[in-house]
Amino acid sequence: METVVGIEDNDDGKFEDSGVDRSSSALSSPKQIANPIVYKLVRVEGDGRLVPATDDEVMEVGDFLEYENSEMHVVANTGQSLECISIERSSSGKLRLECKEGTAEADLGELNAKLQILQKVKEEKQRISCGSPAHSHVNIDSQCSADKFPVIDGKVQSETPCQEIPSIASSLNYTHSNQSGSIDQCSRPSEGVIESGSSASAVYSNLKPDLSMSDGEICLDKLSIRELHELFKVTFGRETTVKDKQWLKRRIAMSLTNSCDVSATTFIIKNNKIVRKFEEESSGNMNAGSLISSGNMTEEEDVNFKDSSAVNACGIEDNQVVSETRPEIGLEDENYQTGQRAAKRIRRPTKRYIEELSENESREHNPRLSISNKPMGLGHVSPTLNVRPARNAFSEVRTYGTRLDSLGGSDVQIPCVSRVRRSRPRKDIASLMVCDTVNCKFHPTSMGEAEKLSNKLLEHSSDAGSEFPDKVLKSRMPSKFHQPSSSEPVKEQCPVIGPVELRQELRPKRADPSSHTSDDNNIVTVPTAKGGMRRKHHRAWTLVEVIKLVEGVSRCGAGRWSEIKRLSFASYSYRTSVDLKDKWRNLLKASFALTPAPADEGINLRKHGTAPIPEKILLRVRELAEMNSQVPPNYSSSQLASGGGSVHGDRSGYL
DNA sequence: CTTAGGG
């Protein structure tokens, strides 16, 4: 699945013993054997099997490696401080520096990218390896460490103080062994411990002599402030004005350790250890100082962070390689590994945090915007009443605007005003204007009570009708309201485009064009074969609407839906006469079901389940229905003893 | 177009 870079260490025969190692070696091509350290590209199959990497894969990695090497060179050249040089001498040291430098100075971006990829691969591999029998322990180990990272870290720190920074070369071998060891350890602790003890000690003994920590530490200690500054500069790629020797030392040490981690790929664990050690050492010597100084050095800290992250990337890469290594055991190693993991973990967040956090933030913001508020509660009468009017009023305008939007094809809502006016011919504009005025009227009018509202609405609607010349009404109403959308060629419906979301409303604020937020009603129109658009989602009828409907029916009589539409639903572009009719039908049904119908419907059962609609209204509906059905106007009053009288009364109340 | 009714 994933391509992994593996480092195979041929130098130490003992390391090869491990099954893991063998597998890797088996995979490795023969030529690799010659080199002490071999980077292998392998693919981890789903079953955990390691498969030799393809040429392409190798190439990919190869580039990276090359890049690193070049980086190393650069670093070496750039490296000015004695310390650096000394470190560089050791192969491991070189790597370290390189990583560090690369991250700090050179193409952080590129490195990071590569590192990320590598890291990903590595992670994947680890995951996979868990599944595979051979690597299962590894996985566990890594996971465990990861999970417990913090704790382990602390543990490691305390436990690993003795460790010193070995030369990178040694560390490489060592690392491999360590890693494998750690893995092994997990599976079989006892063995691992023993083994680790021997191997680890041996390695250590060998390594220590080389450079080891003493080098770093001593060197740092011996360095003058100026030298430290230089070193700092080399390390971080920038000057520092800090005069605190301890702080400088600490910084440098940390950076070195970090770099080690990174570069140490294989050594990561070890590096971690080392790092830890450094920290400890530094802490022992300068911890107090560092703490104090750290407060002042935010800037410096930041830089460090950066560096560390960069380094991390390198480290990750290395880690990746390491992961492949076979199992050697070392108690310490395990600790190291855990430590490494921990370090990894810690750092990683750092890196990603920034990116992701920013992303998240942006996302969060967006969601908010995108989230539509649909405060419409049918159940709540008062609220709806207040809200609805406004919304409704605009809805018409909105509709127009929507259409325009749809034209654009984008969901974005353009301020209705601009759209409407632009797109629409004068006539339309006029009609719109009228609508607006009407809407405005509605808006301002605050109707606390449903009745009031209904009354007012009625008035308005009637007013509008009467006020405006028939011409205007006619033109705007029938053509535009009803089918206009579908009929209106062009732009509005974009039949061709396909399902377009028409966001109708601009909500209460028509002024605020920007708020596209999905409004309560997102009406999705679906292109019909005919080319017409049809609403896809049902728009819940609001109480206000129902009231208006009832009112309209009482006023105009059932069946005169177009009239009612015109009078009472002028502002509701989305309610067609057919809708009204349908709704009325439903209301009738409901009313009869709900109320003990004295008249035709003998069912007295009440359905409480469905009663968002106030009984009052249903009652009235029923009355109206009865009235209608009973037709004879004269007769109605007498006939509908219970209903007739009440009907009138209700009606008067409403009206 | 508008209604009415079925799906």
Add this chain to the structure above:
DNA sequence: CCCTAAG
């Protein structure tokens, strides 16, 4: 809600 038929 949508679709369709009938007036």
